[in-house]
Amino acid sequence: MMKRSLVFALALVSTGAFAQTLYSFESDLQGWADLAGDPVITLAQSTTGATNGTQAMSITWSGGFGWIGTSSTAGAVETALHGANQILMDITVDPGFVGQSNWANMLVAYNDGSYGWRQTGTSTTIPTAAGLHTVSVDVSAIQAPNLSNPWFQVFIGVNSANAGPRTMYVDNIRAVPEPASFIALGVGALALLRRRRAR
Numbered sequence: 051m052m053k054r055s056l057v058f059a060l061a062l063v064s065t066g067a068f069a070q071t072l073y074s075f076e077s078d079l080q081g082w083a084d085l086a087g088d089p090v091i092t093l094a095q096s097t098t099g100a101t102n103g104t105q106a107m108s109i110t111w112s113g114g115f116g117w118i119g120t121s122s123t124a125g126a127v128e129t130a131l132h133g134a135n136q137i138l139m140d141i142t143v144d145p146g147f148v149g150q151s152n153w154a155n156m157l158v159a160y161n162d163g164s165y166g167w168r169q170t171g172t173s174t175t176i177p178t179a180a181g182l183h184t185v186s187v188d189v190s191a192i193q194a195p196n197l198s199n200p201w202f203q204v205f206i207g208v209n210s211a212n213a214g215p216r217t218m219y220v221d222n223i224r225a226v227p228e229p230a231s232f233i234a235l236g237v238g239a240l241a242l243l244r245r246r247r248a249r
């Protein structure tokens with residue numbers, strides 16, 4: 051019983067069933083911009099690629115590496131990322147993408163006044179085949195935000211071959227909580243069940 055609860059909790063975590071939506075781009079880009087001034091990247095709202103609501107964020111770039119990020123996202127986003135070891139996002143790749151580059155990948159970085167800039171050590175593959183992909187970024191190795199810090203930024207670095215402009219669409223960027231909190235939940239639920247049965 052105990053074991054089954056744990057396996058069930060871990061299975062839910064691995065599928066992202068409890069993921070919390072951070073960005074869905076419904077009313078605007080929620081602060082996302084080409085903060086580094088990389089001239090190759092253009093961001094816009096788009097109905098194409100919307101998997102949560104009716105709007106997504108289009109990312110168009112002409113190749114090479116560039117960062118996009120939020121101006122400051124202290125609050126709910128910071129709190130969710132504080133307890134997250136994985137970020138999921140839905141990426142819809144334009145059919146013209148693969149003709150410009152047959153590879154693409156990304157990095158994720160956090161920035162705040164407590165721990166400074168830190169980024170994922172390995173890049174995460176972005177599929178270049180046309181269509182919808184759910185991409186998972188492991189952020190367990192980077193220092194979580196310090197919640198007492200008044201400002202916090204999250205960045206995504208995108209990279210692909212130098213070639214003509216190509217577009218992908220991102221929606222429903224979400225945080226997946228650490229398994230430990232769900233194991234605690236599972237154990238708590240089990241204790242509750244036992245107490246009920248004992249009555």
Ligand SMILES: [Ca+2]
Nearest residue numbers: 074102103105
């Ligand atoms: Ca959306």
